[in-house]
Amino acid sequence: MSIKRLSAAALAGVVAAALVAFAPTASAASDRTVKIAGWGAKSGPLRSFGVNSEAVLKAAVQAINDAGGVKLGDGTMADMELDYHDSACNADQAISVARKVESQSEALIGIGPTCSGAAAAMYGIFQKTVDDDSDTGLQFPILTDTAIRPGLAKKSQWTFRNVPNEITMYDELFKWLREQYPDVSTIYGGTETDQAHSKLTFAIVIVPMAKKHGFEWVGGGIEGVTGAVREGYENVLEVSKSSNWLLADTNFSVQARAFKKSGADMMIVSSHPFTTCGMLKEMKRQRINPKVLVGLTSSSSAETLKGCADAAEGIYIPTGFAPITEAAAMVAAAAEANGGSADLHSAAAWENAHIIKQVVEATGVMAKPETLAEDRRKMRDGLEALVNVDGLLGEIGRVQDEGESIKPYVFVQARSGDWEVVHDPR
Amino acid sequence: MGDFWFEFVEITQTIGDGLFFGATYSLIGIGFTLIFGAMHKLNMTYAAASLAGAYVGLAAFTFVNAPALVVFLISALASGLIGLVVYVACFRFIPVNNHLAALMASIGALFFIDEIVVHTTDGSPLTFPAMFEYVMLEVGPWGLRGDLLFVLAVSVASTVGLLYVLYRSRLGLATRAVSQQDVAARLCGIDVHRTNATTFVLAGLLGGVAGAMTAAAVGVLSPLVTVPLTVKGLIVTVIGGLGSIPGAIVAGLLVGGLENVFLYFRGVNERDMYVLLLLFVFLVFRPHGIFGSAIDRD
Structure with missing residues (x-):
């Protein structure tokens, strides 16, 4: 490195340090704040999701404020302020929190909820089409971080999501598995049928995508499943086809025997950690050893690893988060410091806070009580206009007319009690 | 012949698995029925307290790596203690004839205990130690899970112990006396509150064993299980006959076996519907259950 370059680097360092040092002063001078509201499951059996999202959001807001805050429309620097609410995994509570935050707080935007069922119901109370005076739905922007069931955000033009696109992820996963395991030809699996995300992802996405890449359901396939998303999905869940269970089930012996009886090369367990562990443990007991195991x-x-690391050994899962970049590793550490953990759901909360900062700065939000409605509208329009944003694993693309994201992803495999990245298609 | 034999093995294996797993339902049912028998009140907190006891046992495993047997023992003791607290909080000071207040108090305590567990563990599923977890005894084409055999053995031993206490000890005599006529029992010098409290502790000890056995059978403990286990316990209690311990045992095994049969033939979405239909049939046509004393409809 030449002296000239070194001097330039040193100068840049000094300027950056000065900016950081003076930023709190500028921020402190402003009595305005960029208020955001978050909500998720902080009670009930899915509490870990809300705890993780809140931990990551807090860390993100802290990082933004430490770096000087958010630049408002008139050039003032303002701190970001987070209020996090408990909406459990419950549609009524999610709707109630959304209404309360919209009407009783000065939050510019909401981040949540945890569960897809709650999100699907909650999105329904928002104005469907912007500027439709006949629609009295809420006019308040939402940027969901966790609820992942495909295709939800298009319910309203005020609702946006930054969640992994499961259709793309499983499409690519089965394509990759086809290359890795050319001798694998048959598949079989099951899901928890009382959990919307597990069930629909299994029937609408996973099984069709496996079919698309040449894997055959044991016994000659499932009627109507052609390899296209959604086609024939009702038939996937028939008793004679897949072997399923419920979210709180404790006995998996019948289902595991059906898996064993299938003799499939590849087996799919599409469920959340509790029953994934129950099912995998039962499979281990019954000595079911498929060549490939795929999870939700x-x-x-x-x-999952806390519950059954040994039984989960070898399972492949696509995910939108792994601590494989400097930024992602930093977020993982920050989440842990805040009493949570970063995963494909909660890590999105970090990205969301930074997306909000970007939109506030791009649209000239004023963050004054008298401009609240106007600022919320600016946030919505700003989110809709976004084309690409920086994510923890790389650039996040947007599907503007659907309010959805196209996130980078990797494939992980459970190995010796840890998730290891086995394929990085970025 | 091959297909018939295969199907026969499948069905008998399905029933067998259900019967073994039903042993945990029996234990929960016994707890419900024991308290109902003594006080003629339903303790809705019972399954939640049983699982909370299992969580205390799990803490011993997590923090000091206690062996499985010690974990089960701690679970039972903790659940017994929680049972005592539940008695004091939900039953002791509520007038004897106010059944609704006691019922509602115990429902409140159910959710309170559940939320404590959720907040302590963040709702995460946690590995629970098991005895003979991956042992599978093979008898011809049938397989018997070693851990479920252990669960059954512990259930039988616990039930025998309980029956011994009830029918061969002064405490059991007092419990039965209070159950039959509490005023007469009081006149005979029996301390009714102490007897009821002891019954709650006894039921709690059994519940702790049930909670630990359920968690050990699944291999994972989660607060998700609380409400379904409460419902199963109530179904078993009603089918077996409110207040009947042999009834709870038989009904637990029956529900476990039938549940698997319904699952095998009709799938998971219809399974619980048939179990609840069974409950409905009993309530209408045999309201005193399999072994309960006859109830006069009028």
Whole structure:
């Protein structure tokens, strides 16, 4: 490095340090704040999801404020302020929190909820089409971080999501598995049928995508499943086809025997950590050893490894988060410091806070009580206009007319009690 | 012949697995029925307290790596203690004839205990130690899970112990006396509150064993199990006959076996519907259950 370059680097360092040092002063000078509201499951059996999201959001807001805050429309620097609410995994509570935050707080935007069922119901109370005066639905922007069931955000033009696209992820996963395991030809599996995300992802996405890449359901296939998303999905869940269970089930002997009887090369367990563990343990007991085991995105978390690391050994899952970049590793550490853990759901909360900062700065939000409605509208329009944003694993693309994201992803495999990245298609 | 034999093995294996797993339902049912028998009140907290006891046992495993047997023992003791607290909080000071207040108090305590567990564990599923977890005894084409055999053995031993206490000890005599006529029992010098409290502790000890056995049978403990286990316990209690311990045992095994049969033939979405239909049939046509004393409809 030449002296000239070194001087330039040193100068840049000094400027950056000065900016950081003076930023709190500028921020402190402003009595305005960029208020955001978050909500998720902080009670009930899915509490870990809300705890993780809140931990990551807090860390993100802290990082933004430490770096000087958010630049408002008039050039003032303002701190970001987070209020996090408990909406459990419950549609009524999610709707109630959304209404309360919209009407009783000065939050510019909401981040949540945890569960897809709650999100689907909650999105229904928002104005469907912007500027439709006949629609009295809420006019308040939402940027969901966790609820992942495909295709939800298009319910309203005020609702947006930054969640992994499971269709793309499983499409690519089965394509990759086809290359890795050319001798694998048959598949079989099951899901928890009382959990919307597990069930629909299994029937609408996973089984069709496996079919698309040449894997055959044992016994000659399932009627109507052609390899296209959604086609024939009702038939996937028939008793004679897949072997399923419920979210709180404790006995998996019948289902595991059906798996064994199938003799499939590849087996799919599409459920959340508790029953994933119950089912995998039963499979281990019955000495079921498929050549390939595939799980649901939501099970690529610390919970699964806490519950059944030994039984989960070898399972493949696509995920939108792994601490494989400097930024992602930093977020993982920050989440842990805040009492949570970063996974494919909660890590999105970090990205969301930074997306909000970007949109506030791009649209000239004023963050004054008298401009609240106008600012919320600016946030919505800003989110809709986004084309690409920086994510923890790389660039996040947007599907503007659907309010959805196209996130980078990797494939992980459970190995010796840890999730290891086995394929990185970025 | 081959297909018939295969199907026969499948069905008998399905029933067998269900019967073994039903042993945990029996234990929960016994707890419900024991308290109902003594006080003629339903303790809705019972399954939640049983699982909370299992969580305390799990803490011993997590923090000091206690062996499985010690974990089960701690689970039972903790659940017994929680049972005592539940008695004091939900039953002791509520007038004897106010059944609704006691019922509602115990429902409140159910959710309170559940939320404590959820907040302590963040709702994460946690590995629970098991005895003979991956042992599978093979008898011809049938397989018997070693851990479920252990669960059954512990259930039988616990039930025998309980029956011994009830029918061969002064405490059992007092419990039965209070159950039959509490005023007469009081006149005979029996301390009714102490007897009821002891019954709650006894039921709690059994519940702790049930909670630990359920968790050990699944291999994972989660607060998700609380409400379904409460419902199963109530179904078993009603089918077996409110207040009947042999009834709870038989009904637990029956529900476990039938549950698997319904699952095998009709799938998981219809399974619980048939179990609840069974409950409905009993309530209408045999309201005193299999072994309960006859109830006069009028």
